[in-house]
Amino acid sequence: MKKTILLLAIILTVSCKQDKQTNGKLNVVTTTTMITDLVKNIGGDLINVQGLMGSGVDPHLYKASEGDVTKLVDADIIFFNGLHLEGKLVEVFEKMTNKTPVALAEELDKTTLIGSDYFASNYDPHVWFNIDYFKLFAKKVTQILSDKDPENSANYIENKAKYLAKLDTLQKKINATIEMLPKDKRILVTAHDAFNYFGKNYGFEVVGLQGLSTATEAGVQDVQKLAAFIIEKDVKAIFIESSVPKRTIEALQAAVKSKGHEVVIGGTLYSDALGNAGTVEGTYIGMFEYNVNTIVNALK
Known part of the structure; x- marks a missing residue:
């Protein structure tokens, strides 16, 4: 495993690209399916999104494949959950020198998180089950996309507003059902x-x-x-x-x-x-x- 991580780190350090691809769209790589869905809602057809994990995949145990390395090399932006959810991928991220993956959970107020003795961060990483946290994820994704692609910033902001409205509706439905x-x-x-x-x-x-x-x-x-x-x-x-x-x-x-x-x-x-x-x-x-x-x- 250590040799694999070292090889990945060397490839990523040497090969990382910074510019948009030839179709003029940002290449965005995501880890979990929740983050992939979120980024697609904000970016729409203006970006290329590739999720590393699919349905039924356990992020706690996920290991990067050679295909994943290629996606990471070609990415303009990488979004992941953080709080050590993607434990085995973090070793790869930490060795990337030409780009900084965005840990969305780092945007959260740590004093509001649930503690954990198991994870190195001491926080429960399953934060997407708090919809208000997921709204903060949406705002951060919008900011990063806008900073990287200012020409389309207005579109990203509009998409964010529409998605946040849908999350508001979701919260109302859930509250009514649980009652x-x-x-x-x-x-x-x-x-x-x-x-x-x-x-x-x-x-x-x-x-x-x-x-x-x-x-x-x-x-x-x-x-x-x-x-x-x-x-x-x-x-x-x-x-x-x-x-x-x-x-x-x-x-x-x-x-x-x-x-x-x-x-x-x-x-x-x-x-x-x-x-x-x-x-x-x-x-x-x-x-x-x-x-x-x-x-x-x-x-x-």
């Missing part, structure tokens, strides 16, 4: 702790089987402890995550059953990645609304 779920039923059990910002905003107690990162495996004691919690709290449903193998939640369901109780799998939630491209769940807004509907329908 349908009694507060004593707002217990969200998933494969790993990706939903803490969601829980903080909407009054859910969130429990993840694997903790904040999927890099750590849940042990037998973790499963048994959470099974006891589900029984004690009379949790009706637990949830699979699209980017985490479903066997962990199935094992949890089996552990609950072995104790003489039943808990259903309420559906699959999108946590670290959006749904398939071209679907409603393949957009940030569609993903968020789908998750909320799935959670509320299973728990009420």
